[in-house]
Amino acid sequence: MTEAILLVGGMGTRLMPLTRNTPKPMLPVAGLPVTEHQLLMAKRAGITSIVLATSYLSEIFIPYFGDGSRWGIDLRYAVEEQPLGTGGAIRNAAELLHGDSTVAIFNGDVLTGHDLAKQIDFHTSHRAEVTLHLTRVTDARAYGCVPLDADGRVTDFLEKMENPITNTINAGCYVFEREVIDFIPARTVVSIEREIFPKLVAEGKNIFGFVDDSYWLDIGTPSALLQGSRDLVAGALGGQKSEFFAGRGCSIAPDAKVIAGSSLGAHVKVENGAIVQGSIVCDDVKVGQRSEIINSFIAPGTFIAPESKIVDSYCAKDGTFSLLTPK
Ligand code: GDD
Ligand code: MG
Numbered sequence: 001m002t003e004a005i006l007l008v009g010g011m012g013t014r015l016m017p018l019t020r021n022t023p024k025p026m027l028p029v030a031g032l033p034v035t036e037h038q039l040l041m042a043k044r045a046g047i048t049s050i051v052l053a054t055s056y057l058s059e060i061f062i063p064y065f066g067d068g069s070r071w072g073i074d075l076r077y078a079v080e081e082q083p084l085g086t087g088g089a090i091r092n093a094a095e096l097l098h099g100d101s102t103v104a105i106f107n108g109d110v111l112t113g114h115d116l117a118k119q120i121d122f123h124t125s126h127r128a129e130v131t132l133h134l135t136r137v138t139d140a141r142a143y144g145c146v147p148l149d150a151d152g153r154v155t156d157f158l159e160k161m162e163n164p165i166t167n168t169i170n171a172g173c174y175v176f177e178r179e180v181i182d183f184i185p186a187r188t189v190v191s192i193e194r195e196i197f198p199k200l201v202a203e204g205k206n207i208f209g210f211v212d213d214s215y216w217l218d219i220g221t222p223s224a225l226l227q228g229s230r231d232l233v234a235g236a237l238g239g240q241k242s243e244f245f246a247g248r249g250c251s252i253a254p255d256a257k258v259i260a261g262s263s264l265g266a267h268v269k270v271e272n273g274a275i276v277q278g279s280i281v282c283d284d285v286k287v288g289q290r291s292e293i294i295n296s297f298i299a300p301g302t303f304i305a306p307e308s309k310i311v312d313s314y315c316a317k318d319g320t321f322s323l324l325t326p327k
Contacts, residue, residue: 003051004105005089006042006050007108008023009058010108019057026064029263031265037237041112042104043072051075054080078095086107088188090176091181091186109172110171110173112217113237114135114171114214122208128175129200137167140169142218145159145170154197226297244262244276247283250267252270262276262279263279263281279296280298281298282300286302291306294310294311296324299316
């Protein structure tokens with residue numbers, strides 16, 4: 001049986017201030033935390049045992065996910081007192097794995113429609129030691145570039161290059177043979193991308209790329225987070241295509257408009273004449289009469305005064321705004 005490790009301990013720096021009180025993987029996308037979308041995806045691929053590698057705001061995950069039984073998953077937490085980097089986090093979390101067989105590892109900020117079960121089959125049939133999910137992007141500078149040879153073997157790993165040598169990039173979902181994880185030094189801060197992958201390639205390990213061009217998005221910036229939420233509401237990962245999503249207990253006045261892939265958390269009240277467009281509105285928000293919220297993120301519990309106009313912004317619970325950077 002394949003187990004999984006989910007890397008959810010990063011600081012989410014590019015998403016500040018949204019990540020001041022909420023770790024990036026717990027931000028809502030189409031009504032569910034990013035991590036929950038990933039758990040569901042892992043479950044569909046047959047994975048029922050997962051270790052969450054947490055660090056920054058680790059305490060936020062446990063009350064929501066508990067032991068995972070609500071999802072039919074055996075969930076455990078490997079908490080890093082100090083962030084160990086992506087490699088150190090994997091090595092640390094591996095101590096909580098039950099078995100010695102294949103392990104799937106995900107970056108905790110990715111929405112992906114690729115078929116993980118197929119990636120695992122590919123890994124097995126190629127007798128690979130590591131198989132990386134790769135996707136193609138137009139601008140590869142923010143990602144790990146992964147060149148392949150004609151057989152699909154990884155020939156190098158180049159994290160974040162100014163002049164990318166390929167637009168085939170690391171999509172942040174790996175299948176590892178358990179013993180390869182022991183190659184990562186224990187209790188050490190280490191990057192899987194900058195240190196371990198290049199070393200594994202140099203040592204001639206059997207590393208393959210599973211190239212797949214299904215829907216894929218890293219939600220690491222405010223605009224990407226909003227885009228991801230709108231895409232999922234529009235059915236990018238399957239399910240019903242909708243104009244908007246509303247959580248339980250929402251009330252929307254008959255002449256209010258919630259449009260363009262907006263997503264409302266639980267118990268959101270949208271009053272007369274208000275417009276919510278292309279936005280994420282968290283739980284327990286009240287949107288006052290005739291206010292407009294466009295391409296914005298509203299923190300939980302916020303009261304938006306009547307006739308407000310909020311565009312491309314983050315609004316905190318205390319009512320303060322900040323403009324979201326366009327990238
Ligand atoms: N537990 C733990 N500890 N998790 C961490 C740590 C850590 O010290 N550092 C980062 N993470 C988690 C983050 O929470 C995130 O889910 C994941 O590791 C990747 O970190 P990011 O900070 O989002 O990296 P990135 O987006 O710049 O680049 C990574 O993802 C790209 C694809 O989205 C790399 O893996 C690139 O190679 C890749 O192309
Ligand atoms: Mg990322």
